[in-house]
Amino acid sequence: MKRLLLILNLLGVIAFGHSLLAGNHFQYVDPFIGTGKGKGGLGNVTIGPSCPFGMIKPGPDNNKGSNSGYLADTLQPIYGFSQTHVSGTGGGPKYGNITVMPFSGDLESILQTSLRTNEVAKAGYYSVFLKKWNIRTEITVSPKVAFYRFVYGNKTKCLEIDAGDFLGEKPIPDSREAQQFVGSEVRVESDCAVSGYSRIRGGWNNGDAYTVYFYAVADRPFVRFSTWKGTKLSNGTKVQVDTGEKTGALLYFDDTFGDTVRLKIAISFISTQKAKQNLEQEVPHWNFEQLRAETENRWENLLKRIEISDDATADQKKMFYTALYHTLLMPVDRTGENPKWTSDQPYYDDFYAIWDTYRSSHPLITLIAESRQVDIVKALLDIYKRDGYLPDARSGNCNGRTQGGSNAEVLIADAYVKGLKGIDYGLGLQAMLKDATVPPGGNEEKEGRGGLTDYNTLGYVSDRFVRAGNRTLEYAYDDYCIARVAKGLNRMSEYRRFLKQSNNWENLWRDIEDHGARGFIMPKDASGRWIDSIPCDIVNGQREFLLYTPTAQDWPNCLCWWCGFFYEAGSWEYSLSVPHNVPGLIEKSGGKELFSKRLDTLFDNGFYNVGNEPSFLTSCLYHWIGRPDLSSERTRKIITDNYDATSCGIPGNDDSGAMSSWLDFHMMGLYPNAGQSYYLITSPFFRQTKMHMENGKTFVITAKNLSGKNRFVKSATLNGVKYDKSWIEHADVAAGGELLLEMGDKPAQWGATQLPPSGEF
Amino acid sequence: MKRLLLILNLLGVIAFGHSLLAGNHFQYVDPFIGTGKGKGGLGNVTIGPSCPFGMIKPGPDNNKGSNSGYLADTLQPIYGFSQTHVSGTGGGPKYGNITVMPFSGDLESILQTSLRTNEVAKAGYYSVFLKKWNIRTEITVSPKVAFYRFVYGNKTKCLEIDAGDFLGEKPIPDSREAQQFVGSEVRVESDCAVSGYSRIRGGWNNGDAYTVYFYAVADRPFVRFSTWKGTKLSNGTKVQVDTGEKTGALLYFDDTFGDTVRLKIAISFISTQKAKQNLEQEVPHWNFEQLRAETENRWENLLKRIEISDDATADQKKMFYTALYHTLLMPVDRTGENPKWTSDQPYYDDFYAIWDTYRSSHPLITLIAESRQVDIVKALLDIYKRDGYLPDARSGNCNGRTQGGSNAEVLIADAYVKGLKGIDYGLGLQAMLKDATVPPGGNEEKEGRGGLTDYNTLGYVSDRFVRAGNRTLEYAYDDYCIARVAKGLNRMSEYRRFLKQSNNWENLWRDIEDHGARGFIMPKDASGRWIDSIPCDIVNGQREFLLYTPTAQDWPNCLCWWCGFFYEAGSWEYSLSVPHNVPGLIEKSGGKELFSKRLDTLFDNGFYNVGNEPSFLTSCLYHWIGRPDLSSERTRKIITDNYDATSCGIPGNDDSGAMSSWLDFHMMGLYPNAGQSYYLITSPFFRQTKMHMENGKTFVITAKNLSGKNRFVKSATLNGVKYDKSWIEHADVAAGGELLLEMGDKPAQWGATQLPPSGEF
Structure with a gap:
């Protein structure tokens, strides 16, 4: 039957030519x-x-x-x-x-x-x-x-x-x-x-x-x-x-x-x-x-697997489908084209880098082309099996460049929590444990976890290693991902160890104030002392020191691009990157009110950088203080200020579709927290989005009464039943159905009482 | 002129055919x-x-x-x-x-x-x-x-x-x-x-x-x-x-x-x-x-660069030149055939492994084909430059398998102390320092120094790592090699650090007795406690422990081949492997007399293994107690017992010519201590050996009155001058001349008073 359809399809193409194709999303x-x-x-x-x-x-x-x-x-x-x-x-x-x-x-x-x-x-x-x-x-x-x-x-x-x-x-x-x-x-x-x-x-x-x-x-x-x-x-x-x-x-x-x-x-x-x-x-x-x-x-x-309603403007349609197109360009399917080994597994190359793409690109691929994502994870595990480590980046058939964490682990956990079938999760856990226990040594830029010797003894990466700040944060999240898979496979001692380690971000949390915000991820030496200044320029033959504050940035002026305390960002951004324990982060930041102000300061003072993946979740953190409306408002402003349908319409490197997939999720009104099984709900850009999934089910997001003014969710139903949560489980999406959002012209109480998960499982 | 000779040579070959070639050593x-x-x-x-x-x-x-x-x-x-x-x-x-x-x-x-x-x-x-x-x-x-x-x-x-x-x-x-x-x-x-x-x-x-x-x-x-x-x-x-x-x-x-x-x-x-x-x-x-x-x-x-005299038996000629032939088979010249990078440097592959060949193969290549050895070292440095580490073994264009130490370092030092020209020793030192300071992490079997994190903090490799015993010993010698090159390049702080580290073998020296010998390299845990027993078989459901003694061997019965405390040998053999400080070793072993007995016990009780490269120098250790005659006797017996001119004439894997080159050196009456600049003098097998070197000089070793009975050196002259030392510097060999050994029918005092170097420089 499939073959017949294929033949008919081809015949159609040949007989009727280009203009008569049924769909035209492309x-x-x-x-x-x-x-x-x-x-x-x-x-x-x-x-x-x-x-x-x-x-x-x-x-x-x-x-x-x-x-x-x-x-x-x-x-x-x-x-x-x-x-x-x-x-x-x-x-x-x-x-x-x-x-x-x-x-x-x-x-x-x-x-x-x-x-x-x-x-x-x-x-x-x-x-x-x-x-x-x-x-x-x-x-x-x-x-x-x-x-x-x-x-x-x-x-x-x-x-x-x-x-x-x-x-x-x-x-x-x-x-x-x-x-x-x-x-x-x-x-x-x-x-x-x-x-x-x-x-x-x-x-x-x-x-x-x-x-x-x-x-x-x-x-x-x-x-x-x-x-x-x-x-x-x-x-x-x-x-x-x-x-x-x-x-x-x-x-x-x-x-x-x-x-x-x-x-x-x-x-x-x-x-x-x-x-x-x-x-x-x-x-x-x-x-x-x-x-x-x-x-x-x-x-x-x-592309037709996501249908957006006709109220979308011509520019929005362009932006949406082009972003989807960008998301589906990489990694590259090289099955049958691997010069390094033969196996019965798929082979993908040009993961460039998973640090960029794990947050939104792969979750989007999972939603509309689940079998691709299964193949991609299988390819990663086959790479681990033959090359010894999962890649963070891989190109030209060679692992290389770990920007921060060993983030392929998040992809394995994301597949696991979303129930993707056909993946050997036992092998997956083995690959994750290799990252978490075997230091890559002289290959720290190539694969595995650089600074692991510190991390596994001190509980954080000290200033002996470059990128100690984001490495610590990301390893903590990677550990959370390991714990999830370990528990699922009934590997309880690994579960306990890595769940505990997932709190390691706290070891670099320094209780200082900056611009009214409290608590920042800051550098620490191996003996446990906070580091306050960093050697920088030589002026008049004298070494000058940079006072290291949450707004200071050591790279690329004092140190090389890859040599700073954080990779491609500063403490204001990275300190908010605790995707598995936002409630804990809020508490450490002094509670909801201070946290809300802190987010406002971040966005209003320009400490936020739209082009930096570690900040991808940040505009949605208002969800955890019961203000999904603020998440949506912030996100919408970011998009309006930075994205459009022109050649300049992506604010910086698209990073293999990372920026694009972030945009698409928000235009639909969902945002994933990769490695965990739910999506945050934000205000959609379209009255309706239909997602046709590979399992044959369709999930519809309807934004009733949406307009430029009516952009706040007043209330919601899921398949006709009142729905007060500001997030939705992947299983609910995958089952098909309709999420109906009643839109109003001012912030409402929807999402105020029940807060999104805090990483518990 | 060279070209002319080449043409004449080729013409000769063509005109007169095979049988009329001038030489016939082949x-x-x-x-x-x-x-x-x-x-x-x-x-x-x-x-x-x-x-x-x-x-x-x-x-x-x-x-x-x-x-x-x-x-x-x-x-x-x-x-x-x-x-x-x-x-x-x-x-x-x-x-x-x-x-x-x-x-x-x-x-x-x-x-x-x-x-x-x-x-x-x-x-x-x-x-x-x-x-x-x-x-x-x-x-x-x-x-x-x-x-x-x-x-x-x-x-x-x-x-x-x-x-x-x-x-x-x-x-x-x-x-x-x-x-x-x-x-x-x-x-x-x-x-x-x-x-x-x-x-x-x-x-x-x-x-x-x-x-x-x-x-x-x-x-x-x-x-x-x-x-x-x-x-x-x-x-x-x-x-x-x-x-x-x-x-x-x-x-x-x-x-x-x-x-x-x-x-x-x-x-x-x-x-x-x-x-x-x-x-x-x-x-x-x-x-x-x-x-x-x-x-x-x-x-x-x-082959004709070494001429041995006609008193050699037919079998000895066969053995000698076949061994020389075996030494010159590998590594393999693949200049112009490197698929991984282009450069103006030579390219050699199939270092298999340097752990085997550094002791005698490369010193022999250095003597008769110095320009080859220069090219080989240059190739190693180019590999370091492009692949990030020197290889210990390399085959199929890929570093892989470090058996013990990072022994390419010895080759660099050997070239340096012998004054080989054309090598960038600054780059060489950089490559050595990479080995000595950057742990290879998950690639410990591939390159660099496994267990370096222990070695550089504890001063020895603890039982957390496999092959901890031989790694510690070999790293200590590698460090000695680094110190030599560092000093030569006036890098004094590195010189001091690594000279000190070269004593690290002492950290695993345990003052125990076994078969009358005192002091052995024994396993120690990371907290500094000696390890007395090793988990081994499970018998009737119970784990049995192996008492770890100097004659015990944990591999391959209790542990995998590569997982023991020593690689391919036991403590009786490895404890004598301190080529840079034999006097210190003798002192720690309780002095000359005890040491002499210890050597006798090793050979007489079958603790010695002729096929194991770490024991290559051992039969010559008698030199350091003033008894070169005993060295020669032991060596001669080893050769008689194990080598002959039949297909079974090499006692075990030839290891890319390692066994063969050991034989050739001893047949000539010299034995190198690779990484150091001298050769020990033993009783030659032939009345005369002429070495024609690339520098145009010829060095002649004459054993006057040599016979089956007259196999002891009575006295010696170098270029006609009385020569009482039982070793000779490379510079003296390279300068050309004649070492004349007067042979007698019983052990004499020659070599008894002046002892070979103790590694000082």
Whole structure:
């Protein structure tokens, strides 16, 4: 039956073409959103087409220092379209491998660039006009194949395939976060096919060498070709062997078959022949529109799982579905493409980083594509099994970079508390315990828990280790996650140990005041003494010390970006990051009233940073003082101030869709506390949201009488029964039904008496 | 001039053929020595041909569980000749990739095996007769190319190339020390060429996946071919893409060109095209005899650097030059073949393990091929720079397995104290300090110093960590090595710290008696309490405890092989392993007399194990009590009892030539104390040994009046000057000259008064 539907679907696509697809949610996707500079910095999303979790991500490159390879600035000439990108990342770039570039002039140069115009970007489609030679370039994709259609305005039709290009190269080998060239090869396989590879190491995650193999085939023969190594171009040389130099090929077409040249290029992490097989299996035809329609369909099938009502503005629809699209770009499904081991488990790469995505991206994937999330967790456990540790970040088949906690543990707990089936939780607990008990030593930036030797003896990470503040906070939460899984598996001694450890955040809680707020996470040395000042600048030959206060920031001025007490934030933000014990946090902060003021101060004084994941839950903390209305008001203001439907519409790096998924949850009126089984309820942006889940159930969130004025929840029912809680359990959502929120024009008592969970289980 | 010599040399080879080569030391090499089972176990040397430090090591495989792939047992049928082997190793096998197998019957089977006869093995040459089909197989090599000559006795001539074969496969994936299949590919490139690869992970060093690419070309077209994947054989299918299954090719030749089929197969760790380039660059011809002569010449040029006098028996010549040959097989020169990074430094792999080879193999390489040793150390430092740690063992491009100490440090110090030029010792010290200060955490078996957190706080490794005994001893010596280099570089605070730490062996020295000997390295817990018993068997449901005494051994009965207090030995052996402070050791043992008795007890009671590298120096410890004659007598007896010129002539695993190099030093009458700058002088086996060094100098050791009876040094001169010391500095050897030892028929006073260094510097 499924097969029949699939065939009908394909037939439909073929018979009726692109415009008649049943759904059209994919049309709201605007890949320009987040390509520019938002309020907090560059969004760095990839603009080129991709399938959901797709392995190939071709797109235009006009800046080798950019994480996406792309700057919105139209005065930056495009130098090619590379096949691999990550989306929304910061730090040193990764990928940008195997560039193709159509050109028409300067036939013997391997440096071909052109300014652009008429750029179009859609889900599964990108096109641009290369002004220099009047060439329109269009791209669509299958999971592992990029399909290019070049329409040349000139008689001379050439194509460059560069196996030596990549992003983030620096003059000094082994520069921190620089990608480094290892080797490349090209081979002209026939008069219409070229294969080869690019082997690169390093990049943001400081990974070992990865190899991107490719197989490219044109729909017409090239009449002549050259290949190069280094700077030496050789006419008619079929193979440029890998001797540690950059190689590529120039292909020349004549006029025989008209102006359009189509090129399919498949990639593989296994071999050129595997790339060829990927090409033949995924795109055995030359019908660009067909492939585009298939990929739009892939997107549609996922995007339509959340239907928002028509009262959403055009911009809101764009923002919502583009954010959903961004959430579904990464991690990348590389099942069958793992060069490091074979197994019967799925394989995903480009977790970049789980620190960013565990809070909202994975919970959103869990809601609308649960089987994907199951596969992702299984892949993580298989990585643990073969590589020895769960990754926090992983890219290019290599664990690397733990920003804070060992947050893959949260994903395991999140799957467990939400009842996801098919995961070996026994293995999961084993992986979590490895993180929590075996110090990664010299690999502290790579995996596991840096500073664990302190944490497991002192109960906190002391100033002997960098990022001691957020590490302590995050390990405490990771420990809470371990305790939950341990209890579920009846491992009671581990449960007790880690539940106790989950209070370790208190060991760095210092009872001081700042801007009227009481109690902050502050640095402590190994002997238990609070640290009040930090060595910083040298002025006039004298070392100056920074007074360490909750508003002080040691990085990046006194110390390197990764070397501060907190990672990418300060104490005002991080001190509120105790997702498993908000009531305890409120108590330590001096009670509800002081806590409420503290939150106000945070937001009003600009101590809050919208682009920082540790603060993702913060605007909802008002829920725990019985004021979900304040949570909603704060969140709404954050969104209004920072997000929009323009290219600058994401306030800083999208972080593999982390920022986007945060937005989507709040637009629907839910926000998860990952690792725990509930969602906080906030005021939705739409009158109705329908979530069609994989289990066949639909959950509806209705905001009755919602308007710009009526934006406060007055009362609620769940499946017709009065519902006073300001949160909802995942099980209730997964069972399907309707959460009806009666909206009013002023703050009401709903959510005031029953407070959300305090982490008990 | 050099080029001219090379050309003349090559011309000589071509013009006059094989028999007229000037030297003939290579003819004494008998690769059968060590292929059988010696007194302490299998020698496991590779029997097939190799160049010195050669990357390709083809050879017959008749046992997938064997480290060398080869058992001497002629009832074990050969299943193929694989291109990659290591020599003399133990533990789980590594390599055994890309098997070729000629056959004549059962044309459609991929399981071809035959019993063998008429085996011939020489330096650079191997041949065997496959009885089943009357096929003679001959193999010779260049550094990266194997050249096969098959003479078929039957009309039907077939050849199997198997990209799925490898040694040490086990049914359970991720079994400890098992090699695991990742993927393979074959591609018929033309009617005489096949390419492909094998990708394997694991093995002894638990390494990541490595890929052996190959390019094979026959000297005549095959008239038909099949390829397979899994068990499915497909006639005429040119490519078997890597989908994680085993692949291979069967090639069929007809009678047109006679009975002989020649096959050249090159390997690469970069790509099949790089393998092809290796093939074309190294062996552009089809002259088997020419290549054989070239490779014999390569060996001759190295082996002839040590000339021993004609009084050596035929067996002694065989033993000496075969041992030298074994010493020069590994590590393997893979410069230009590193798939993980590019750099201008040499690249060596298959350090297997430095724990085994640092004591005698590398000092011997330093003496006769100093530039090689410089390259090897440079390669180690480049590995540190890119992978983060020096390896103790490394294989398949991956650090893995630290047996005891971080002994690459000894190699750096050894190079430093012997004045080797061209090494960046600043970088070397940095690499050593990384080992000594940054715990490897969860990678304790991979690199660095396991148990360092204990060692750097307690001054010893406590029973919290496995192998605590030998780790403490070896780290103390490694620290001594650091101190030497630090002082040389004027890094005085590091010098003082590590010189002090080099006494840490004393922290585990327990003043107890056993068999009349006083003081032993014994286990201690973290609180400083000695450990007297160790939990062992469970008998009748009750845990039994092992009384831990100096003769007790906790592994492998109570604990796993790698889990005991000492690695592969007991306290009687290890307690004597303080190479930087033998006088201190003697004092702690109760003085010279007691120490002498202790040594006698060790040897007479069988507490000594000839096959264990930590005891390599032990038979020479009599030097430090003024009795070099006793050292020589003990050593001579060990050699007589354990070494001979038969296939069983190495007493246990040769360990990449460690056992062999120990033998050679003692046959010459020198023994190094690696990391320090001198050699102890023992009674030579030959009347004269001439060492021709790379610096153009020759050092001659003459044993005047040496006979079976006259085996005691009566007196000595160095360059004609009376020489009373029982040791000689490397600088004196390197300067060239003659050490003349007057031999007599009874122990004399020579060496009695001046004692060898006690590590001071």
